[in-house]
Amino acid sequence: MRFRLPVSSSALRRRTLWTPERSVPEATLLPLFDREGMVRRVVFLDERSADVWCFDPTQTPVRIPLWGPIRVEPSPGDLWLLEAGELAASGDLWHFDPWWLLADRRYERSEAAEVLKTTNCTGQLPLTTKRLLFRWDLSRVRWVVYTDKRGVQLVRLPGNLLLARPSRPPARVPPGRPGVWRLDPFWMRADP
Numbered sequence: 309m310r311f312r313l314p315v316s317s318s319a320l321r322r323r324t325l326w327t328p329e330r331s332v333p334e335a336t337l338l339p340l341f342d343r344e345g346m347v348r349r350v351v352f353l354d355e356r357s358a359d360v361w362c363f364d365p366t367q368t369p370v371r372i373p374l375w376g377p378i379r380v381e382p383s384p385g386d387l388w389l390l391e392a393g394e395l396a397a398s399g400d401l402w403h404f405d406p407w408w409l410l411a412d413r414r415y416e417r418s419e420a421a422e423v424l425k426t427t428n429c430t431g432q433l434p435l436t437t438k439r440l441l442f443r444w445d446l447s448r449v450r451w452v453v454y455t456d457k458r459g460v461q462l463v464r465l466p467g468n469l470l471l472a473r474p475s476r477p478p479a480r481v482p483p484g485r486p487g488v489w490r491l492d493p494f495w496m497r498a499d500p
Contacts, residue, residue: 312444314451315372317404324377325352327387332356336409337378339365339442340401340427345449345465347442348401351390351424352380358414360421362390365446372444392419395427402429404440440465 325335338351350370352361368386371379380387395401405428415421430437434454441451441462449465 314441315444317440326377326379338403338405339446340403341449342400347446347448350446360390360418361387363387370446390420392423395420395423401427403427404429406430
């Protein structure tokens with residue numbers, strides 16, 4: 309059996325991605341996973357065109373070397389543009405994007421990106437979480453890397469780390485980077 313290194317969430321950010329049809333510079337892969345850490349879909353952000361693509365990691369082989377381009381080998385029909393309705397219907401899926409790439413202005417017109425912003429688990433994890441480590445084939449979240457007073461810690465993903473997503477439709481995310489303070493004085497608010 310061959311030992312394979314886990315893939316860091318930071319290793320999936322802004323890398324060249326090769327498919328049999330084309331090469332995409334500065335692409336980002338965001339695995340969508342459930343509460344148990346099983347990856348159900350992988351979102352592929354094309355930062356040049358602001359397209360949001362999706363594929364199933366169990367059907368599409370992915371090779372992620374330590375350096376160099378990521379290779380995705382989809383069959384015809386395995387790589388599709390993500391629709392907002394499909395994402396909302398997919399249930400309790402999360403992604404880890406501590407850089408808030410989807411808050412960039414180039415994704416303002418994408419309905420899928422608006423729904424994806426609500427699935428970012430960065431706000432649900434402990435504040436000291438630095439990255440997630442996925443299996444080499446992106447099928448599962450295996451480890452959480454965080455810092456505490458003892459330094460950098462590596463722990464297996466606990467089953468109760470993430471809460472269940474609410475069943476109501478997601479609220480519209482206000483423009484701007486989430487987590488940034490904005491003044492909202494009471495004398496400037498509209499009457500309820």
